[in-house]
Amino acid sequence: MSAVSARRRFRLAPYLLALPGIVWLAVFFVVPIVMTLSVSLQTGDVERGFQFTWHFANYSDAMGRYHVQFVRSLFYGLTVTGATFVLGYPMAYWIAFHGGRRKSFYLFLLLLPFFVSFVIRTVAWQFILSDNGILLGPLKDLHLLPSNFHVLATSLAVIGGLTYNFLPFMVLPLFVSLERIDPELVEAANDLYASRVRAFLRVVFPLSIPGVFAGVLLTFVPAAADYVSASILGGTRTTMIGNVIQTLYLTNNDYPLASALSFILMAVLIVGVMVYARVLGTERVYEVAGG
DSSP: OOHHHHHHHHHHHHHHHHHHHHHHHIIIIIHHHHHHHHHHTEEEETTTEEEEOOOTHHHHHHHHHHHHHHHHHHHHHHHHHHHHHHHHHHHHHHHHHHOGGGHHHHHHHHHGGGGSOHHHHHHHHHHHTSTTSTTHHHHHHTTSSOTTOOOTTSHHHHHHHHHHHHHHHHHHHHHHHHHTSOHHHHHHHHHTTOOHHHHIIIIIHHHTHHHHHHHHHHHHHHHHHOOHHHHHHOOGGGOOHHHHHHHHHHTSOOHHHHHHHHHHHHHHHHHHHHHHHHHHTHHHHHHHHTO
């Protein structure tokens, strides 16, 4: 084997190793996106069939009809992301720095409810939050809440269900990032007369930025596109864009309009992620992650 042939194989090796992943993404990501874009530009109905006519009006119709649900979905996604961060960061911090030998056990307890189906967990919250359920029922019997008080079919119920379901998506990346921090760095900050708050703000939090970056992305994107929680815990005033797309596809059979909404949602989420990465600074994230 010549030296030129060996160098050529050495250069091709990374591409060959990545080839299965590239094919997988092409088949299950690129192809569906192209098909969705194609369907979104069609006209027709189920009886007469659909034809590709470059009908860009589907996009303006979609936003004109369902912009309220679209904005609501983004608002819910941002709220859930903020709530999971506020709840998840202290949890991940405690497990990483004070969990000791039981870190794996605590993470197992965190993930234990998620061995149950997403839908079943959400239905369980429907029973918990029902007007006369195990939570509100006793409080109403004790006259701590008015008899007409309810939580279901409100934004609070939907956001609460989404926060519960997506909490591990925030905690796990934060835990991985925090666990990599050398405790001696915090001790060095304390030796230099930094208070605990200052040591956290100047040492711990900056070093956990990669986990924050990953946790926000893993939480916001699926939360904004979710439709299960709004279907089970919400009502007509809490409908999310995912519920609209589901109805258009499965009930109304309006595939072009549903595809247009899907493509708009995907595009907005991608642009939002790019802006978020730009503001946070991906180069800074990689520098922090690499030490």
